[in-house]
Amino acid sequence: xxxxxxxxxxxxxxxxxxxxxxxxxxxxxxxxxxxxxxxxxxxxxxxxxxxxxxxxxxxxxxxxxxxxxxxxxxxxxxxxxxxxxxxxxxxx
Amino acid sequence: xxxxxxxxxxxxxxxxxxxxxxxxxxxxxxxxxxxxxxxxxxxxxxxxxxxxxxxxxxxxxxxxxxxxxxxxxxxxxxxxxxxxxxxxxxxxxxxxxxxxxxxxxxxxxxxxxxxxxxxxxxxxxxxxxxxxxxxxxxxxxxxxxxxxxxxxxxxxxx
Ligand SMILES: [Zn+2]
Numbered sequence: 410x411x412x413x414x415x416x417x418x419x420x421x422x423x424x425x426x427x428x429x430x431x432x433x434x435x436x437x438x439x440x441x442x443x444x445x446x447x448x449x450x451x452x453x454x455x456x457x458x459x460x461x462x463x464x465x466x467x468x469x470x471x472x473x474x475x476x477x478x479x480x481x482x483x484x485x486x487x488x489x490x491x492x493x494x495x496x497x498x499x500x501x
Numbered sequence: 502x503x504x505x506x507x508x509x510x511x512x513x514x515x516x517x518x519x520x521x522x523x524x525x526x527x528x529x530x531x532x533x534x535x536x537x538x539x540x541x542x543x544x545x546x547x548x549x550x551x552x553x554x555x556x557x558x559x560x561x562x563x564x565x566x567x568x569x570x571x572x573x574x575x576x577x578x579x580x581x582x583x584x585x586x587x588x589x590x591x592x593x594x595x596x597x598x599x600x601x602x603x604x605x606x607x608x609x610x611x612x613x614x615x616x617x618x619x620x621x622x623x624x625x626x627x628x629x630x631x632x633x634x635x636x637x638x639x640x641x642x643x644x645x646x647x648x649x650x651x652x653x654x655x656x657x658x659x
Contacts, residue, residue: 418620499615500575
């Protein structure tokens with residue numbers, strides 16, 4: 410089963426786990442949908458109102474940003490890790 | 502998620518490290534991660550976070566990133582640096598409490614840009630550095646319902 414690594418700020422929405430195993434392989438969009446079906450309060454933190462992945466979230470499959478793979482169609486296999494990595498930035 | 506009051510504590514030694522980082526990078530913004538421990542008071546629901554370690558991180562903001570401003574007014578942390586601090590926290594059995602950054606020649610008030618990138622459940626410490634001298638410092642957490650930052654207590658101990 411693929412594992413999704415949950416960043417610290419989102420752990421309160423997944424019972425404080427740092428990773429969640431998902432009983433689903435295939436496109437990353439399906440894997441994330443499965444994660445959200447288990448933990449619905451993640452929805453608004455991962456997706457915007459139009460159903461697009463939020464811009465300040467980086468999703469890595471096998472340590473590579475899905476933007477440089479097939480985006481949300483990037484395939485996740487059984488033994489692969491998915492990392493959700495928040496963008497941290499700011500200023501004045 | 503957490504509904505009680507939150508407070509964050511930092512030792513004078515770590516505060517001096519944080520301020521030295523801000524002075525060193527001046528007139529650019531500095532940034533870094535804060536690792537530590539959290540204690541929830543089950544009676545009051547209040548959450549106290551103790552900073553145990555700071556991890557300075559290179560400011561990787563590039564002008565093309567967004568809005569024409571440079572590192573004097575912006576900071577950005579690379580995803581690989583973010584992942585490294587999560588790994589470090591796990592290895593040390595600590596919690597990634599949040600991030601600090603400096604406001605060169607500007608008060609320690611969160612900006613619209615800070616809000617745009619803010620995550621729930623993190624502390625954001627802002628250190629004002631005025632003409633290369635540390636000035637006020639404040640900590641904030643995102644209030645999800647209000648869609649803005651709220652200040653949290655920042656206690657400096659010897
Ligand atoms: Zn700021």
